[in-house]
Each structure stands twice: as C-alpha cells, then as structure tokens.
Amino acid sequence: MAHQxxxxxxxxxxxxxxxxxxxLMEAGHMPYLSRFVAEGAxxxxxSTIPPITPPAWTTIMTGRSPSxxxxxxxxxxxxxxxxxxxxxxxxxxxxxxxxxxxxxNGRSSVCLNFPVxxxxxxxxxxxxxxxxxxxxxxxxxxxxxxxxxxKTIPGFDLKIIAHDFGLEEKVVAGCSREESEEWIKYxxxxxxxWVKVMTYLAGQDPCHLNAMVLDSIDRLQHVFYRLLDPExxxxxxxxxxxxxxxxxxxxxxxxxxxxxxxxGAAGPDGTVFIVSDHGFGxxxxxxxxxxxxxxxxxxxxSDRAVTETEGGGDVSMDAVKNHGHLLDWERTTxxxxxxxxxxxxxxxxxxxxxxxxxxxxxxxxxxxxxDELLAVNHPTTGEPVVKQIWTRxxxxxxxxxxxxxxxxxxxxxxxxxxxxxxxxxIKARKECIGVHYPMGVFMARGPGIxxxxxxxxxxxxxxxxxxxxxxxxxxxxxxxxxxPEEMMTPEALAANPVxxxxxxxxxxxxxxxxxxxxxxxxxxxxKRMKGLGYIS
Amino acid sequence: MGKPEKMTIFNDILxxxxxxxxxxxxxxxxxxxxxxxxDLGLESIDVVVLGEFLEEHYDQSFxxxxxxxxxxxxxxxxxxxxxxxxxxxxxxxxxxxxx
Numbered sequence: 148m149a150h151q152x153x154x155x156x157x158x159x160x161x162x163x164x165x166x167x168x169x170x171l172m173e174a175g176h177m178p179y180l181s182r183f184v185a186e187g188a189x190x191x192x193x194s195t196i197p198p199i200t201p202p203a204w205t206t207i208m209t210g211r212s213p214s215x216x217x218x219x220x221x222x223x224x225x226x227x228x229x230x231x232x233x234x235x236x237x238x239x240x241x242x243x244x245x246x247x248x249x250x251x252n253g254r255s256s257v258c259l260n261f262p263v264x265x266x267x268x269x270x271x272x273x274x275x276x277x278x279x280x281x282x283x284x285x286x287x288x289x290x291x292x293x294x295x296x297x298k299t300i301p302g303f304d305l306k307i308i309a310h311d312f313g314l315e316e317k318v319v320a321g322c323s324r325e326e327s328e329e330w331i332k333y334x335x336x337x338x339x340x341w342v343k344v345m346t347y348l349a350g351q352d353p354c355h356l357n358a359m360v361l362d363s364i365d366r367l368q369h370v371f372y373r374l375l376d377p378e379x380x381x382x383x384x385x386x387x388x389x390x391x392x393x394x395x396x397x398x399x400x401x402x403x404x405x406x407x408x409x410x411g412a413a414g415p416d417g418t419v420f421i422v423s424d425h426g427f428g429x430x431x432x433x434x435x436x437x438x439x440x441x442x443x444x445x446x447x448x449s450d451r452a453v454t455e456t457e458g459g460g461d462v463s464m465d466a467v468k469n470h471g472h473l474l475d476w477e478r479t480t481x482x483x484x485x486x487x488x489x490x491x492x493x494x495x496x497x498x499x500x501x502x503x504x505x506x507x508x509x510x511x512x513x514x515x516x517x518d519e520l521l522a523v524n525h526p527t528t529g530e531p532v533v534k535q536i537w538t539r540x541x542x543x544x545x546x547x548x549x550x551x552x553x554x555x556x557x558x559x560x561x562x563x564x565x566x567x568x569x570x571x572x573i574k575a576r577k578e579c580i581g582v583h584y585p586m587g588v589f590m591a592r593g594p595g596i597x598x599x600x601x602x603x604x605x606x607x608x609x610x611x612x613x614x615x616x617x618x619x620x621x622x623x624x625x626x627x628x629x630x631p632e633e634m635m636t637p638e639a640l641a642a643n644p645v646x647x648x649x650x651x652x653x654x655x656x657x658x659x660x661x662x663x664x665x666x667x668x669x670x671x672x673x674k675r676m677k678g679l680g681y682i683s
Numbered sequence: 684m685g686k687p688e689k690m691t692i693f694n695d696i697l698x699x700x701x702x703x704x705x706x707x708x709x710x711x712x713x714x715x716x717x718x719x720x721x722d723l724g725l726e727s728i729d730v731v732v733l734g735e736f737l738e739e740h741y742d743q744s745f746x747x748x749x750x751x752x753x754x755x756x757x758x759x760x761x762x763x764x765x766x767x768x769x770x771x772x773x774x775x776x777x778x779x780x781x782x
Contacts, residue, residue, distance in 0.1 A: 231748040233731060282725065283732045286703050294706070305706075312728050451756065472752055 152254070153594070154349075155617045156413035156420070157358035157610075158406055159207070159261075161200060162365030162581075163423035163588045165191065167375045176399045179407040180590075183421065187592030188634040190602035192610070194425040196542045196555060197489040197563070198583045201235055201262045203424035203607055204360060208261055209242040210611030210626040210651065214546040217241040218263050220488050222467065224549050228499070230471030232485070234278065237266055243652040245356065245611050246270040251652070252620055255354035260308070260341055260362065268654075272354045275344065277362070281309030300347050307340050315366070321578070322370050324387060330370065331394045334363035335401050342405045349412035355618055359409070360424075363402065368427045371395055372581025379429055379579060410592075418593030418617040422610050426584035430562040431576055432525070434532055435569035436483045436491070442572070443519060447478035452568045470566055480504050481516060481553075486563045490542075490552025491516065499549065513538060513553060525559060526573055534559055561585065589631075593617065595639025605631050612645075621648025686775040687741075692768045699736045715765035727751050730767075737771065745774045 172181045195202045195213055201221050202213040209216045217239050222232035240263060246256040247270055255272040258264060264276035265287035274289045284305070285294045297303055314333070322330045338361045345359050373379040374392040384392060410419045440446040452473040467485050474482055480503050481493045493512060494503025504512050523532045535557040543551040556564065562582040589605050591613065608628025615622055616630040622645060630645045687695070697713060700723075709723050719725050725733070734747040750770055754762065762770075 225746055225748045226744045229746065229749070231746065231752065233748055234728075236735075280726065280729055280732070282707055282729050283703065285706055312726060471749070472756065 152355050152618060154353065154413045154417040155356045155614055156409055156417055157356070157614060158409050158419065158421045159204065159358065159360035160364050160421060160423050160588070161204075161360055161362040162368055162425060162427050162583065163421075164368075164426035164428070164584060164586070165588055166378070166426070166428065167368065167372075168588065170377050171375075171396070171399050174396075176396050177403040179403045179410075180421075183406075183410070183419075183590060183592055184599075186598050187419075187590055188597050188600035188602055188631075189588070189590045190631070190634075191426075191604040192422060192587040192589040193604055193606045194583075194585050194587055195607060196537060197487070197557075198425035198561075198585045198587075199487045200365070200424055203587075204261055205240065205263050206607050207422065207424065207610045208244045208246070208258070208358070209240075210245065210608060210615075210623065210628060211242045212608060212627050214543045214551075215242055215627065217546070217548060219543065219546070219548050219550045220485055222485055222487075222550065227549070230474075230476065232467065232471075235263055237263060237268055237654070239263075240654045242654055244268060244270075244654075245614055246272065246274065247654075248615070248620075248623070248651055249356050249618070254356065254618060254620075256356040257345065257348050257354045257358065259345055259359040261358070261360055272356075273348055273352075275308070277360060278310045280312065281306045284309045297344060297347070300343060303343055303347075304336075304340050307337050308344065317366075317370065321580070327371075327391050328394060331367060331391075331398050334366055335398045338363045338402060338405055342408055345409055346412050356614060357409075357412070358614075361402070361405070363398065364423075365427075367395060367398065368581040370580065372427060372429055373579040375581075376429060413593075416594060418591065418596070420610070420613060420617075421588065421590040422607075423587035424607070426586040426588070427581045428561055428584040429579050430560045430582040431579045432527075432560065432562075432573050433576055434558055434562065434564050434573050435567065435571070436556075436564035437566050438569045439523065439572045440481050440483070440491070441568070445479070445481035445516070447475040448568050449473055449475045454568045454570055456570050467566070473568070476500070477502050480512070483564055483566045484550070484552065486566050488550065488552050488555070489558070489563055490555040493553045516554060520554070520556065523572070527575075530559060532559055532573065533557070557585075591631075591634050595635050595643065597634060597636055600634060602631065602633055616643075616645060619643065621646040623648055623651040625650040686772075689768050689772055692771050693764065695737065695740060696764060696767060699733060699740065703733065703736060713764060715763065715768065717764050718761045719764065719767065720761040730762075741771075741775075743776055745771060 171177045195206055202218050205216050205218040206212060213219045218235050221234060223235050223239055225231040225233050246258050247268060249256045250271040256270055257272050258274045260277040262277045264274055265279050267274055267287055267289035269289055273293055276287050279287045288294055317330055341359060341361060349357060368375060374388055374395060413419050437446055441448060449472060479494060481491050484492050494500035495506055495509055496503045498506060517536050520533045520536060521531060525532050533556050537555045539551050539553045542555045561584045606628055609631050612622045612626055612628050612630040622630060624647050632640055632645060700713060719730055731747045734745060738744050
C-alpha cells in the first residue's frame, strides 16, 4: 500500500487532559509533547454527552454525534426490551467510519485499539479493536491473518494488547498499595506493545491514515488522579505517595517517547493529531441516584439488592450488565440503567415497559423529576448536586436507541452516578479518584498548521473533518463538525480550501445488501417481547 | 431454521470453538463434560462472545447475560458444554426459559 499522499497520524490518548499534561510538560517529564505544542496548534476539545469512551471515540471515527452513529454507552440491551445488557459492537454502529470512507476513496488506514470496531469492518488497511479479550482477538482483526503477521514481530506480546476485563476492574475498584506499582508497569508495557504494532505496520506497509488509541492515561488517572494534578497534592504527599508519583512520572516520560516514535512514523511531511475522547478531574464524593429515586418513590429494589454501607459506590462492568435483577420492575417508574449513562430512564407503559407511567403523564413526570433533581443539595457544601440536565431530545435528538436516557445529568464534580443501593444519597469516597471531565485535548502539527497557536475550544465532532482535510479529501456534507480552519496558516488554507462533498454512507452492515426487516420479522419480535412480558 | 437436535447443537458449538479458538491453548478433546471456564479457561464475557457467533449461526438471539446472572445468583461458578447445549435448546425461537 505504498503511496504518494502524505501520511496522517492520529494519536489517541484516552482521557488526556491539559490539567495534567501542562504541569508534566513544565516539569520536563514530557519534552517531546512540549516541542509538539510549540510547533503546532492546540485547543480544548469538548466531548460527547456524557463524556465516555465508546460514544466519544465513535464520534471521532465517524464525524457524527451519538444520536446519529447509535453508540450511546458501553452497553446495549441483550435483545429488544431486555433489562439485561451486553457490550456494544459494530453491529449497533449506524454510520460509516472514516476508515471505510478512506477505503471508498482509494486510501488505506490503520486503526488500532478503537472501541466499537469488533466484529471487524473490512477496510483497505488494518484494524485491531479495543475492548476485546485475547481469546477473541484473532477473529476480531482485519485482515483475518493479521495476528499471524504480528506474531513475527520480535518481542511482541499478543495477549497484552487485548482487554483484560478482570484486571481492568481496578479502574473502579482501585489499587491496593502493593498493586499500584504493577498497575503502572502493566500500562507502560501495554502501551509500548501497541506502539510496536503501529510502528511495525507503518514500516512494513505504510497506510495513508494511521490512528491508535493508547488507554494508559485513562486507566492511571482513574486511580491516581490525586497524585498527578498539582491542585490535588498542594498540601503535600506521604513518602509512599511520592514513590507512586515518581513511578507515574516515569510512565509519562515513557509515553512521551512513544508519542515521539509514532509521530516520527508519519514522516517529515506528515500531519500528526493528538486527541483525547474526554478530559479528567477529581471526584471526592459519590452520588447514589437509584437510591435517591427509591426515596422519592420512583424505584423499588428487588429482594436481591444489597445495601452498600461501605465502599465507593462503583460497580464493575460485569455487575452493570446484570443489574436487571436488582430492581422490582413492576414497581419502578424511573431508574438509572448504567452508571456510564449518567441518566434516568422512565418506564412508559406500552412504550418501553408493560408497567410504568401512562404515556400522557410523560412530560409531567420528566418536569417533576428535573425539578426534584435540581433541588438536591450537597450535604457538605450545600451546593446543587446536579449542575445541568438534558432531556432525551436535547441530548440525543432523533435517536431510537433504547440506551438513550430520558434525562441525562451533569453532576457538580462531573462524576458518574452510582446505580447501587445505598444507605445514603451522597457519600465521601475513601480516596479522591479521577473522573471524566467534558474537555479533552486537541493538538495538531504538520504542513500548513500554525506553530504555537492556541485556538478556541473545538468540538469532538471536528476531529474527523480535520483528519479527512489532512488527507485532501472532501468533507461529507452530513458531518456534524467542521474543519478547524483557524489551525491553518492563511496561505495553506488558500492553497487547500475546505471542500464539502457527498454525504457519508451508512455503516457497512446496513448497506444495500442488508436484509430489510419485513412485517413477518417484526411480528416475530413483538411476539417474543410479549412472551417475555415487556409488551402487554 | 427449525430447532436443531441437541447433538447438532453440540456439533455447532464444537465447530464454533474450532473456528475461533485457534490461540486458546487447549488441546484436549472437548466433550459434553468439558467445563467452559475451568477447562477451556474462558471468562463469562468470552462465553457471551462465543454465544454471539452461535446467534449469528442460528440467526436468533439468546439471553446469555440473563443466563449468567441467574447462574451467579445460584452461586454456580462454571458450566459444562452440555449446560450450554441445554440452554440453547431451551431458548430456541418460540421458547423463553433462561434456566
């Protein structure tokens, strides 16, 4: 796939935030990133609502909002109307990815460690998805023999690049002091293996657009944010904490070298973007929203729900999928489906439930709930707990997804709500943790990009147009963001103006060959749902 | 597709395991008594993904998450291939019985 068009390299840093990167750069831990910023343009990057990994990275790789691309959460219902959940996959993706669009335009791509890329989408180039266990990695890659190719890389560790769901529970459960060092080393090693794959492919078979997500920043900041943001440790640290902090700084130094290697793979004429899916910030308390809904009479727990009296209110990914058995559905009208949604779903009789409120009461219940939530104050500060509320139409206009909550919340600390049963509505965490903040990072360097420019905040929808523009391709007219033209010098923009082209296609699996659901199929689904008791 | 016999389901599971399990480092013969977690070393998420291949093969969905939730509630830590066969058999179209 050797080519003449200059290369684009997109380095995805899951959860990267300036509140940590700037201090690390100033302290000399990230010298390459400091040079990159001086030689390029940068901006804050507004994430999706809510700012979580699957919808945000999917927006980056489709140029479309979650309402359009259909990925709203980590999860989807096991079947239509089911209270049980599974992880999202490409089968729920409604829009074409930039990799497919590149393929249609005769260009090749590498996409590594992006969520929602399994089962694989055939593209010109290579893809290895994120969030896949090693046992299913082989058949989740494209092309199908990619794993055999990668096994020939000296020192390459196939298992380490896969998602280890058991190990990743530390993100919510936290690390013991003894585990902390291993947790940091694991992520340094894992990132390094991913970079090995990228640089190997770039050397063996250069593609036009190369994109990879490195997720160490997210995983480490969830656990160790308090040791990374100077605002959090201005009152000093214990000797033990200082030791962990020095290990974290060493990780960021390694990461900086990895970024340099990847940027180098783009070549001297290449364009390099560094982007994150969301930002990060501290959280010291946990808000138990399902427990609040219980106290206000909207929700009833089943006999299986156990009251949490200690702990941080965080639940494992596995537990989230299974929460269907924790509620008494006959006596629940509003509930939080997943912590990651930060939203409330209302059971509407005959719509998404056989019980719940009458359809004509929907607006009244939404308004009442909104008022009640806005009136909840923090027990310590007295400040409102809910800073912002979006209705389903405001946050997810036009979507038919069952995962779209009727109300989506932004909390005072940008944290995610807890779904578990608790004796209190708000509790202090044992230790300050890191949570997703709405503003991530956007950095760009390459031919025609201004040096040292600090731009006004951009939107995550702008990343896909920027990628395609760097490849000299027209921007699909249905893309919801724009090319950040202000990052370009006037001369470069005049020589290469932005061109708007035809609309993007549907996701590959929804193409012309995809079978339409006929009346017989629909009848069968309705019959099943009735049989399961979800439709009366 | 009509409801297959249990032995056909077993053979379909074997064929799926053969298709996806090239790197799984398990060389013993897989029988009805083979444990999915203890013997094959799978995690429940692996079984759900395995199930998605079977769903594609049979062109219908099965309540795998619900099944594993119920197993956990009953403190059942592992299942045999025969349990998976029985689960699929119980949940073919027109039927709905997790356990």
